[in-house]
Amino acid sequence: xxxxxxxKGAATAAPRGALRRPxxxxxxxxxxxxxxxxxxxxxxxxxxxxxxxxxxxxxxxxPSWLFLAxxxxxxxxxxxxxxxxxxxxxxxxxxxxxxxxxxxNSCRHRGARVCRADSGTTRNFTCTYHGWSxxxxxxxxxxxxxDGYPGEFAPADWGLVEVxxxxxxxxxxxxxxxxxxxxxxxxxxxxxxxxxxMLDHDGEGTVVVGGVHKWVLEGNWKLAAEQFATDWxxxxxxxxxxxxxxxxxxxxxxxxxxxxxxRQYADPNGHGAGFPVHPRNRFDAQTVHKWTDYDALRERLxxxxxxxxxxxxxxxxxxNFSYLxxxxxxxxxxxxxxxxxEVWAWTIVDKSMPEEVxxxxxxxxxxxxxPSGIFEQDDGENWSEVQAIAHGFITNGVxxxxxxGMGSERHDGRHPGLTSELYSDAAGRAFYGRWRELMNTPAxxxxxxxxxxxxx
Amino acid sequence: MTSLAQRADRDTHFEVEQFYYEEAALLDxxxxxxxxxxxxxxxxxWVPTRTNRLRRQQTLAVAARGEAAFFDETKESxxxxxxxxxxxxxxxxxxxxxxxxxVSNVMVRHHDPAENPEFTADDLQVRSAFLVYRNRLEREENxxxxxxxxxxxxxxxxxLRVARRTVLLDQNVLLAKNISTFF
Numbered sequence: 206x207x208x209x210x211x212x213k214g215a216a217t218a219a220p221r222g223a224l225r226r227p228x229x230x231x232x233x234x235x236x237x238x239x240x241x242x243x244x245x246x247x248x249x250x251x252x253x254x255x256x257x258x259x260x261x262x263x264x265x266x267x268p269s270w271l272f273l274a275x276x277x278x279x280x281x282x283x284x285x286x287x288x289x290x291x292x293x294x295x296x297x298x299x300x301x302x303x304x305x306x307x308x309x310n311s312c313r314h315r316g317a318r319v320c321r322a323d324s325g326t327t328r329n330f331t332c333t334y335h336g337w338s339x340x341x342x343x344x345x346x347x348x349x350x351x352d353g354y355p356g357e358f359a360p361a362d363w364g365l366v367e368v369x370x371x372x373x374x375x376x377x378x379x380x381x382x383x384x385x386x387x388x389x390x391x392x393x394x395x396x397x398x399x400x401x402x403m404l405d406h407d408g409e410g411t412v413v414v415g416g417v418h419k420w421v422l423e424g425n426w427k428l429a430a431e432q433f434a435t436d437w438x439x440x441x442x443x444x445x446x447x448x449x450x451x452x453x454x455x456x457x458x459x460x461x462x463x464x465x466x467x468r469q470y471a472d473p474n475g476h477g478a479g480f481p482v483h484p485r486n487r488f489d490a491q492t493v494h495k496w497t498d499y500d501a502l503r504e505r506l507x508x509x510x511x512x513x514x515x516x517x518x519x520x521x522x523x524x525n526f527s528y529l530x531x532x533x534x535x536x537x538x539x540x541x542x543x544x545x546x547e548v549w550a551w552t553i554v555d556k557s558m559p560e561e562v563x564x565x566x567x568x569x570x571x572x573x574x575x576p577s578g579i580f581e582q583d584d585g586e587n588w589s590e591v592q593a594i595a596h597g598f599i600t601n602g603v604x605x606x607x608x609x610g611m612g613s614e615r616h617d618g619r620h621p622g623l624t625s626e627l628y629s630d631a632a633g634r635a636f637y638g639r640w641r642e643l644m645n646t647p648a649x650x651x652x653x654x655x656x657x658x659x660x661x
Numbered sequence: 662m663t664s665l666a667q668r669a670d671r672d673t674h675f676e677v678e679q680f681y682y683e684e685a686a687l688l689d690x691x692x693x694x695x696x697x698x699x700x701x702x703x704x705x706x707w708v709p710t711r712t713n714r715l716r717r718q719q720t721l722a723v724a725a726r727g728e729a730a731f732f733d734e735t736k737e738s739x740x741x742x743x744x745x746x747x748x749x750x751x752x753x754x755x756x757x758x759x760x761x762x763x764v765s766n767v768m769v770r771h772h773d774p775a776e777n778p779e780f781t782a783d784d785l786q787v788r789s790a791f792l793v794y795r796n797r798l799e800r801e802e803n804x805x806x807x808x809x810x811x812x813x814x815x816x817x818x819x820x821l822r823v824a825r826r827t828v829l830l831d832q833n834v835l836l837a838k839n840i841s842t843f844f
Contacts, residue, residue: 418729450741571730
């Protein structure tokens with residue numbers, strides 16, 4: 206029915222009975238020829254092919270750290286939030302020991318979701334189909350007609366499948382199905398320096414504005430993820446109407462806005478961040494700008510961050526978590542098939558912000574980003590446009606150009622890691638380089654035989 | 662929700678419906694600046710997000726003020742949004758979508774000043790339902806259904822202006838790539 210492998214590292218082995226999937230159900234495609242990071246070319250098939258998409262779920266999403274939620278969404282035991290890891294539904298909750306844990310949102314009996322609310326507070330998760338009920342640590346605690354099962358049936362074997370690793374970085378909660386992952390902090394590498402420009406203004410951390418914006422886009426998830434990693438280039442054209450609004454009434458956008466210079470960080474693990482660099486880079490929302498203590502920020506985070514990634518820019522943590530520091534907008538691009546994604550966007554604000562500053566940040570973000578935002582409306586239009594025609598046979602075979610800033614990556618002495626120009630595809634090439642690497646590497650859940658086969 | 666406020670008479674009811682039809686026509690014709698003229702200067706225009714909640718937590722199913730919203734606007738911020746269409750580079754609406762705003766289920770009552778002294782008994786509390794169809798480019802389609810709860814203020818010249826509007830969209834995940842119109 207599907208070509209996914211059993212996640213051996215995650216599922217609890219049942220003491221009675223055994224299932225084994227035929228190895229040839231999942232065909233793995235060598236994607237080496239679809240991404241040319243040296244030549245800066247990308248095959249459009251990566252946005253349209255159903256088999257590649259299923260391979261992504263197995264080899265890109267399943268083994269990677271995926272964003273789940275913000276720690277501020279969980280205050281009391283039983284607070285929960287439901288989301289997705291790839292296409293897998295998960296429940297994130299705070300257990301009795303106040304530990305954030307995540308479970309596959311699927312009953313072990315017939316597979317229905319055991320929680321159908323977006324968020325809330327509960328003592329247990331009860332399947333509405335036959336009534337199997339699980340507590341906050343995932344244990345199966347109630348089975349109607351328990352006597353009908355054989356003697357060796359042990360509820361302990363039938364708890365919710367748990368996401369084996371959940372870690373947080375400065376309030377951001379990530380999880381992975383990988384049985385033996387590189388720790389989250391290590392997988393972020395130098396990207397953490399750029400993330401801190403949004404997450405670590407004063408040591409008090411961030412909190413989340415209640416609620417999540419969710420909307421659908423008829424486009425492959427990578428279109429959005431790569432744009433947030435690598436694409437300041439689109440700003441002047443895609444967002445021309447929004448830039449006009451931010452300029453003084455009746456005038457064109459300031460020259461310094463249109464002809465910005467800056468840097469773009471390209472991470473070997475596929476992360477990316479770009480930002481204009483200017484000594485007077487400022488938060489756009491005036492109330493936020495006036496409240497901000499730039500001197501204290503310089504002291505804490507250094508001038509390079511205050512004049513760059515703290516006050517403007519875009520970023521993606523591979524594979525599908527992105528953010529905009531100037532707005533406090535953080536989002537996940539949930540894959541929903543090769544042609545479709547669902548965007549889930551949160552607004553985060555500094556915990557230290559007074560109420561009126563938080564409110565200013567919230568309003569600025571919802572008026573500029575999110576589905577009604579004056580910027581983001583036009584992004585949606587462009588991504589769906591790219592996707593809408595990509596299935597044409599000839600169209601699909603025409604390579605796309607990722608050659609901007611070719612060879613410009615260097616250590617610039619001011620920002621960690623390799624950086625390129627503001628207008629560059631460097632992080633895009635790194636993003637697809639990492640994608641290619643994962644797509645060609647058997648994940649932990651794949652058997653040894655397959656590993657040998659893919660080498661041949 | 663029952664209100665002690667007095668039900669409006671037939672003429673007022675007719676007037677309100679005509680007001681809404683005029684408003685719908687302006688939005689469908691893309692005459693946003695003229696639409697702004699129907700809004701009071703102290704307008705509060707709010708479209709909260711809606712969540713799926715356990716039945717016992719239904720009171721939380723509509724985002725509170727200060728939480729995630731699709732719109733949380735003043736007349737000034739709406740004017741700011743509308744100004745973007747003048748740039749000739751608002752790609753989400755270029756070429757423009759075809760939209761049809763249908764308004765129905767209109768229930769009109771006079772405001773009860775005891776409830777909120779900001780308004781008088783000449784002002785109207787109106788609840789209505791809407792269906793907005795959007796057809797875009799070759800075959801893109803969206804349907805937005807929802808309710809509007811308005812306060813319409815009666816001006817000294819007898820005209821009506823929208824002073825408060827709360828829109829509840831009947832969706833959880835917004836089933837559209839963007840919202841480039843108004844409700």
